[in-house]
Amino acid sequence: MNRPHKSLRALWRTCIAAVCTVACVVGVAACGSQDSANGNVIKIGIKFDQPGLGFKKSGTYEGFDVDVAKYIARSMGYSEAQIVFKEAPSKQREAMLQNGDVDMILASYSITDERKQAVSFAGPYFVAGQDLMVRTDDHSINGPQDLNGKRLCSVTGSTSAVVVKEKFAKQVQLMEQPGYAECATALFSGIVDAVTTDDIILAGLASASRGRLRVVGKPFTQEYYGVGIKKGDTKLATEINDAIEDMIQDGSWNRAIEENTKGTNYEPDWKYNPPTPDEGE
Template sequence: MKSMSATMRRVWRRAIAVVCAVACVFAVSACGSSDEEGKIRIGIKFDQPGLGFKKSGTYVGFDVDVARYVAQELGYSEDQIIWKEAPSKQREAMLQNGDVDMILATYSITDSRKNAVSFAGPYFVAGQDLLVRRDDTSIKGPEDLNGKRLCSVTGSTSATTVKEKFANEVQLMEQPGYAECATALFSGIVDAVTTDDIILAGLASASRGKLKVVGKPFTQEYYGVGIKKGNKAFAKKINAAIAKMIKDGSWERAVKDNTRGTGYTPNAKYNPPKPTEGE
């Protein structure tokens, strides 16, 4: 047999290189998929002290504690949880695209959101309130917001509520996260921050006494576990886990542990709630 010509050898080398490159791409893709196989992907906030907060590679907060408990009841250990950041304005898309299996990120159950996703829960009922500087005595409730500069997060129900109820009375600044709102409050750019009281309690705790919660909530926000639309069987399992957490005292301990030192207590008229959503 005659030896292969130099031209043919070059052609074969190129063909083999292409095949190898394609094989590598598929191998990497397969590895990426297998990393999440057998695990549960949970969306949380990374920037909300007391609720969902990423700290030195670990995740802490009330939402995180509830998520861990639910995951355990669903049969997942701690090392089988993949935590993913779920910013307010991206939550529906993350569920619709299958990026996460569930979201616990101060996610209020609303009719408009239920057009896009389903919920389990609720696991907590918060109330919208105001956060101000410790020495500010001019704001004692929402009725004192006339002419004030207010900060909330883009895509949150808090921003919507302020626009609907106080649009002619306040200047509203919207930021991507509550940490940015707290910074604006510290620096005097805004006079108050508004969102759910338990979120504000976490920010007040992180401020080391420089900020305070007014303590006059003016809404009820039912926190749900966001899931893909129509998954009633999954909602039922999550609800059973939440009910068990409330019954065995873990829910109350989680609230106390994550709001310690703030003087915050949940509204006993609404808490703990009965988880029946989505079934």
């Protein structure tokens, strides 16, 4: 059984620790500022535990979702010091918007008809696809059709593993973990053969692995990432869509993708990317 390098185990322990130490949800730049005291801030929900998308690291925030959020906020007239990032766990996103805890959410938040019953969306700003991540030296898995008899890791409650099992691999052995950092650690260790979720999430994890993991690059679904906002706020949706279009046109969107997935040879599915944001819903 392959064992992960000591430094790599430390890297993933750091990732996992970041998930557990999220008590301070206010960005350091915004904490205690006059803008914050006066309420002149914009509150944005992101993930804190997804390298490459939304990741909290030593009181700062990084990832593609974060870069898009900052671009949108700037276009609306907010400085970076006026952005308050809050953790937006998947199960709490609709409630956070409905309760006014945040003004918008960018947290690998797929646009679905079911969610549109509770909240509105701007965007999409990215189209992800479910894919697989394997060890770099493993060439036995080239797509979901190769998973029969293999050990697969996904996050508890995720629909990703269900999709694979129902559509492609009846004999897959599923391990569920609380987060993708734990799945990546299991993959390093040889406990599992592959990890599955959206390709851009996997690309962020692969980038953090320093070349030890790779994304297979055969996406088999489409997930349209939107900016969640309060139900019916068409004015805000239009502002956000304008900002997304500007980000795509001036090259910032491409640069953000490259920066947050560097070292992985990852490329989005150009058949669907970059997307064209809809006006409102």
